[in-house]
Amino acid sequence: MAVALILLLVAIGSVLFHLYSPWWWTPIATDWSYIDHTISITFWITGVVFTAVIAFMAYCVFRFHHREGRRADYNPENKKLEWWLSVGTGVGVAAMLAPGLVVWHQFVTVPADATEVEVMGQQWQWSFRLPGKDGRLGTSDVRNINPENPLGLNRDDPHGQDDVVIENGDLHLPIGKPVKVLLRSVDVLHDFYVPEFRAKMDMVPGMVTYFWIKPIRTGTFDVLCAELCGAAHYQMRAKVTVDNESDYHAWLEQQKTFAELSGRNAVVRATYQSGGK
Incomplete structure (x- = not known):
């Protein structure tokens, strides 16, 4: 009993x-x-x-x-x-x-009017890329990745020159607009996860995976890696902020494009090679 x-x-x-x-x-x-x-x-x-x-x-x-005198009934089927x-x-x-x-x-099933945002995961940081004024992301390849081009963009693709590149920074998204999140990994399995978004997907080296979301409230939320990716997995953090339209565009205007970053890196590299003169 x-x-x-x-x-x-x-x-x-x-x-x-x-x-x-x-x-x-x-x-x-x-x-x-x-x-x-x-x-x-x-x-x-x-x-x-x-x-x-x-x-x-x-x-x-x-x-x-168990009771005294009771016998079990054998019933195999x-x-x-x-x-x-x-x-x-x-x-x-x-x-x-x-x-x-x-x-x-x-x-x-991504809505036809969704904009694209790329997320790059690597041990142990997040980087992001947004389309520029032409509304299209340029092509990329992991073989192009180097210190001056951390996301591996194709320098010969005109659609990539105005792409907004955010290396090891935070992402902003506009409220009320669908976004297709393209996911890439440089090294090992990662998983881009924002608990408040409910959507998550593994990031597999050599593949581009995706999901889509439509933010419905403003705020700043934690970005986590939901795939054990190495010794500093717990430190792979960032922030994503959902803004209203005016705040989002104000933030976007402050970001650097791939062309601007490439020019700055070229100047830094030339200065270093000339001994700082």
């Missing part, structure tokens, strides 16, 4: 702790509430199944506990029970997977 009661208390306590836990999601800052809803559906389904299984275990412990378990499990798994598949389709 005591064991059965303990099992029931564990099940009830676990569910109540989840429902009333102070550790919950951060307030959402994009329109990806679908992801929250999908996770909630998964929690409810797994919570009901968890409680039902524990309750059944408690019932079995209480109903079939029960087709009716197996069918019920198979069908019930299939329905439960489908109920968890179906919303996720719907959300995943939305997750990778």
Whole structure:
């Protein structure tokens, strides 16, 4: 009896702790509430199944506990029970997977009016690139990466000359506009993650992965790496700020383009080679 009661208390306590836990999601800052809803559906389904299984275990412990003179009934097969378990499990798994598949389709279907922002991850910093006045990002290649060209932009691509390059800095985004986030890695697996955005994706060397978001509230949020990427993984931090339209453009005007940075680096390199004269 005591064991059965303990099992029931564990099940009830676990569910109540989840429902009333102070550790919950951060307030959402994009329109990806679908992801929250999908996770909630998964929690409810797994919570009901968890409680039902524990309750059944408690019932079995209480109903079939040892008594003098009672002998166990050997029953190696029960087709009716197996069918019920198979069908019930299939329905439960489908109920968890179906919303996720719907959300995943939305997750990778980028709106036609979305602007592109590139995120570059490397041990252990974030860099960003935004399109310039032509509205297009220039091409890039990891073979072009060097101290003067940390993002590996193609110097011969005219669309890349006005790209805004932010090395080891913070990113700003305008509120209310969809953004396609292009993800690249220089060295190992990284994962660009802003908890308030709900969206995240692995960054794989040699590939360009992506997701899209539409910020719905202003604020400054932490950028984390959600993939263990080395000894200083915990230090791979940055900030992303969602601005209103005027503040965003004011910030953008203060940033340097690839052409400006290339010219400055060329001057610095020439000065160094001439001995500082």
